[in-house]
Amino acid sequence: MDLKEILRQKREDIVDRWFEAILSSYHEDARGPMRRTQAQFTNPVGFNFREGLEGLFDAVLQGMLPDTVTGFLDAIVRLRAVQDFSPSQSLSFIFELKKILRAAAGAELSGDPETADELVRLDGVIDDLALFAFDLHMECREKIYALKAQEARDMTFRLLQKAQLIAEHQE
Amino acid sequence: MSKLPKPAELAKVSYQLPKTGWMDTPVEFKPGMFCHGSKPKSLELVGFPNPREWRPADADWKLPENWKEIIIEGIADRLKKYRSFRLFMDICVRCGACADKCHFFIGTGDPRNMPVLRAELIRSVYRKEFTTAGKILGKMAGGRELTLDVLKEWWYYFYQCTECRRCSVFCPYGIDQAEITIIGRELLNLLGLNIEWIAGPVSNCYMKGNHLGLEPHTIVGNLEYMLDDIETVTGKRIKPTFNRKGAEILFVTPSGDLFADPGTYTAMGYLMLFEELGLDYTWSTYASEGGNFGFFTSNEMGKRLNSKIYAEAKRLGVKWILGGECGHMWRVLSQYMDTWNGPADFLEVPKSPITGTVFENAKSMKMVHVAEFTADLIKNNKLKLDPSRNDHLKVTWHDSCNVARGMGMLEEPRYVLKSVVNNFVEMPEDTIREKTFCCGSGTGLNASENMELRMKGGFPRANAVKYVHEHHGVNMLGNVCAIDRASLKALMEYWVPGVGVCGLHELVANAMIMTGEKERTTDLRGEPLPSVAAKEEKA
Ligand code: SF4
Ligand code: SF4
Numbered sequence: 001m002d003l004k005e006i007l008r009q010k011r012e013d014i015v016d017r018w019f020e021a022i023l024s025s026y027h028e029d030a031r032g033p034m035r036r037t038q039a040q041f042t043n044p045v046g047f048n049f050r051e052g053l054e055g056l057f058d059a060v061l062q063g064m065l066p067d068t069v070t071g072f073l074d075a076i077v078r079l080r081a082v083q084d085f086s087p088s089q090s091l092s093f094i095f096e097l098k099k100i101l102r103a104a105a106g107a108e109l110s111g112d113p114e115t116a117d118e119l120v121r122l123d124g125v126i127d128d129l130a131l132f133a134f135d136l137h138m139e140c141r142e143k144i145y146a147l148k149a150q151e152a153r154d155m156t157f158r159l160l161q162k163a164q165l166i167a168e169h170q171e
Numbered sequence: 172m173s174k175l176p177k178p179a180e181l182a183k184v185s186y187q188l189p190k191t192g193w194m195d196t197p198v199e200f201k202p203g204m205f206c207h208g209s210k211p212k213s214l215e216l217v218g219f220p221n222p223r224e225w226r227p228a229d230a231d232w233k234l235p236e237n238w239k240e241i242i243i244e245g246i247a248d249r250l251k252k253y254r255s256f257r258l259f260m261d262i263c264v265r266c267g268a269c270a271d272k273c274h275f276f277i278g279t280g281d282p283r284n285m286p287v288l289r290a291e292l293i294r295s296v297y298r299k300e301f302t303t304a305g306k307i308l309g310k311m312a313g314g315r316e317l318t319l320d321v322l323k324e325w326w327y328y329f330y331q332c333t334e335c336r337r338c339s340v341f342c343p344y345g346i347d348q349a350e351i352t353i354i355g356r357e358l359l360n361l362l363g364l365n366i367e368w369i370a371g372p373v374s375n376c377y378m379k380g381n382h383l384g385l386e387p388h389t390i391v392g393n394l395e396y397m398l399d400d401i402e403t404v405t406g407k408r409i410k411p412t413f414n415r416k417g418a419e420i421l422f423v424t425p426s427g428d429l430f431a432d433p434g435t436y437t438a439m440g441y442l443m444l445f446e447e448l449g450l451d452y453t454w455s456t457y458a459s460e461g462g463n464f465g466f467f468t469s470n471e472m473g474k475r476l477n478s479k480i481y482a483e484a485k486r487l488g489v490k491w492i493l494g495g496e497c498g499h500m501w502r503v504l505s506q507y508m509d510t511w512n513g514p515a516d517f518l519e520v521p522k523s524p525i526t527g528t529v530f531e532n533a534k535s536m537k538m539v540h541v542a543e544f545t546a547d548l549i550k551n552n553k554l555k556l557d558p559s560r561n562d563h564l565k566v567t568w569h570d571s572c573n574v575a576r577g578m579g580m581l582e583e584p585r586y587v588l589k590s591v592v593n594n595f596v597e598m599p600e601d602t603i604r605e606k607t608f609c610c611g612s613g614t615g616l617n618a619s620e621n622m623e624l625r626m627k628g629g630f631p632r633a634n635a636v637k638y639v640h641e642h643h644g645v646n647m648l649g650n651v652c653a654i655d656r657a658s659l660k661a662l663m664e665y666w667v668p669g670v671g672v673c674g675l676h677e678l679v680a681n682a683m684i685m686t687g688e689k690e691r692t693t694d695l696r697g698e699p700l701p702s703v704a705a706k707e708e709k710a
Pocket of ligand 2 (some may be wrong): 264268342343
């Protein structure tokens with residue numbers, strides 16, 4: 001059977017493992033609540049992570065189209081970008097997928113040169129995904145700095161206007 | 172091969188707390204998670220203890236030698252004074268119902284942000300010092316010594332709680348973590364351990380009457396700008412009065428709405444509404460702050476800052492007081508003002524001069540929230556409204572914790588909103604009304620240096636907004652709170668770009684047809700009205 005087909009059949013299990021891998025970067029007492037992945041609004045972290053990973057998994061198998069992954073990636077990366085992780089910690093979950101896919105491909109296929117090639121191709125897709133994720137992470141960080149600066153500006157706008165330090169925009 | 176640890180290893184090593192358990196794990200101060208420490212000047216001005224330069228991330232907090240005694244005595248005092256505190260120290264059964272209800276826990280995944288553990292921060296010390304079991308058995312009975320590390324942990328986590336009370340809704344015993352945080356912050360203030368974002372506004376308010384330290388001419392000047400803008404939009408020049416003796420009503424609102432968008436549009440809304448009603452009211456440049464950051468430091472300070480409101484009402488000889496849109500302001504006014512600085516028996520029970528409605532609910536404190544006031548006007552058909560002027564907006568409603576969960580004001584703002592807009596969409600049920608999710612920036616945590624904390628804490632709220640944005644095209648988030656207006660803007664920009672933030676009375680003023688106004692072509696923000704935009708498109 002085609003490797004992708006095998007992986008597709010094991011989707012649930014693979015995404016479970018991937019989800020657990022990302023949860024392992026949180027305190028063990030926080031993981032229980034995060035596992036209630038149906039609770040879209042009261043457990044937005046678990047819900048978004050789970051949904052995001054499912055979407056990313058499908059995208060990886062499809063060879064990944066940038067506009068399909070952005071939303072799914074965003075659901076995970078945007079939050080982790082403001083949590084107490086370094087960039088590498090924040091994004092390491094993506095590489096976990098390589099190991100998980102290898103484990104899922106299983107002994108039945110190991111040694112088969114075609115499967116090995118296919119796995120290497122998927123590794124390449126995952127690497128690309130990581131690069132996208134890195135861009136997005138940087139974008140989020142820049143947004144945070146921009147917001148910090150902008151709030152300071154907003155706060156003084158009327159006062160500067162009053163001191164006539166800001167020219168009125170004329171049509 | 173390089174010896175560098177792999178990212179996956181790093182992630183595992185550094186983010187998991189060591190196995191010692193939370194009680195023995197000193198807190199690590201992470202950038203973006205805490206605010207700047209209070210400046211000596213801000214503390215000195217109001218006579219708070221231990222004014223000095225200090226930095227929260229420094230090892231040495233420059234505490235008085237007997238700091239521990241001060242805290243333990245402080246706890247003893249408060250156990251005597253507040254029955255709620257005593258009760259909350261004793262009755263938690265650790266059922267865990269509150270554990271995952273706090274927006275800060277949800278957003279950070281940090282167990283010490285579980286309400287039950289936040290309370291344990293103090294409770295453990297209480298057990299050790301004030302219960303027989305704790306004194307004898309120590310840790311076995313859940314007690315622990317008050318050390319500098321514990322104190323730092325208090326500071327870090329009591330400034331990661333917005334006193335929103337969401338957790339208390341789910342506690343079978345009604346344990347209110349907000350009350351515990353209030354006491355926790357009071358204790359910290361005994362040692363000068365405040366944040367400048369609170370201490371600064373407190374001293375400003377004490378000296379100048381408002382958090383920003385705006386002097387009378389600046390207040391008047393800022394309002395003048397709004398009056399210019401109102402004239403541009405409506406063709407009407409409004410002339411409000413300031414500090415006018417003998418006015419019927421004193422209007423008090425948070426100063427935040429006087430100087431920063433989008434709050435300014437809400438303030439313009441008040442000006443227009445009161446003008447249209449011909450209300451006999453006055454602004455005060457002295458009681459120029461409805462909010463009360465003193466409430467986030469100590470009961471005593473809250474009381475001191477609040478006293479100017481009744482004092483000014485008395486000086487001006489008004490009959491009653493009308494309050495602008497604010498969250499914590501309203502909790503302080505409704506739940507504390509009367510006890511602190513009342514009885515205000517020189518005032519009359521508020522009665523709307525327009526509808527004749529007597530606000531029985533304000534019989535004692537003599538102050539009415541503008542959302543109640545306007546709801547009554549609309550109910551009695553006193554306003555001419557054209558909600559289609561707000562047709563470019565699809566609005567959802569954020570219940571601000573203090574007014575909604577704290578004070579039960581759930582229907583009045585919705586009633587007003589539905590009368591002034593045609594497109595209103597509720598957010599999912601678990602995230603509104605009593606169960607509303609906090610903006611993540613309340614209780615003086617709306618500084619900029621803790622932006623990461625705010626974005627995490629505000630994530631559950633933003634997540635619900637995102638849902639109605641994506642599924643129903645919502646593009647505006649309404650609320651009746653000045654801190655919301657200031658802080659949700661950044662939250663939306665990070666999580667749900669394309670959704671703006673506004674106060675209720677901005678929408679009211681957009682829809683309200685004023686006597687003798689010119690044909691309006693824009694809303695208060697200068698955006699073309701839907702009808703005009705449609706015409707332009709055709710042309
Ligand atoms: S009061 Fe609000 S912020 Fe504080 S612990 Fe409870 S839910 Fe969290
Ligand atoms: S819900 Fe109440 S009783 Fe249960 S752990 Fe939380 S505070 Fe304690």
